[in-house]
């Protein structure tokens with residue numbers, strides 16, 4: 001997911017540079033700054049989502065759809081959130097402890113790095129730990145709601161259907177699914193996922209949710225039309241100048257033909273006089 005995100009960012013930068021430079025309306029400038037702001041906003045929120053991949057999962061977010069009793073065993077002892085890639089600490093020093101000693105993989109690595117490889121349970125060297133696959137499976141099976149919806153401050157309604165509902169005009173994502181299926185949802189069918197404006201090939205850098213795209217397409221109709229028109233005109237100019245070049249070539253060829261004819265006539269004449 002991180003790699004995907006990086007690619008996406010790179011793509012964005014490239015696309016910005018490849019935007020036709022000829023188009024230079026005031027509106028265009030306005031739109032660009034607007035969409036840049038949107039891009040920044042989006043990058044910020046995507047970054048938050050991205051952190052889902054590495055650090056432990058936000059407990060409050062998981063608690064929205066799961067009872068506290070069900071998540072008690074998944075708590076990372078370092079950050080007190082839901083352990084991502086749970087690791088079990090099994091140093092002989094803690095053998096008397098009754099509970100499973102669970103930490104998220106990223107939290108553990110960070111802790112060991114920051115504390116000179118000292119164990120996070122009690123300060124000692126040679127911390128022993130291993131991945132707990134059974135727990136990982138259980139965490140992956142937790143039901144969660146769309147984090148984009150969560151960040152919008154949306155409360156989940158009783159509505160259990162998946163997909164988008166557009167009541168009250170605010171777009172929402174009603175996704176509820178397993179934690180392990182979340183990335184697939186976020187990068188594919190999430191209705192809050194930002195998509196490019198249809199007129200991106202003509203230079204519009206607007207990115208918005210599927211629902212807002214309709215509004216953008218309607219409100220920016222003139223802007224889009226001007227962009228397409230500008231491109232059309234510059235293409236027509238190219239065609240015309242190429243037509244001119246080809247006409248000139250044609251006349252040059254004709255002149256050459258005439259000269260060839262003249263020369264061959266002259267040759268026949270000189271041959272016959274000999």
Ligand SMILES: [Zn+2]
Pocket residue numbers: 055056076077078079080081082083084103104107
């Ligand atoms: Zn953690």
Ligand SMILES: [Zn+2]
Pocket residue numbers: 089091093094119120121122124127128
């Ligand atoms: Zn230990």
Ligand SMILES: [Zn+2]
Pocket residue numbers: 146147148149173174175185186189190191192
């Ligand atoms: Zn979603």
Ligand SMILES: [Zn+2]
Pocket residue numbers: 197198199200204205206216220224
């Ligand atoms: Zn647009």
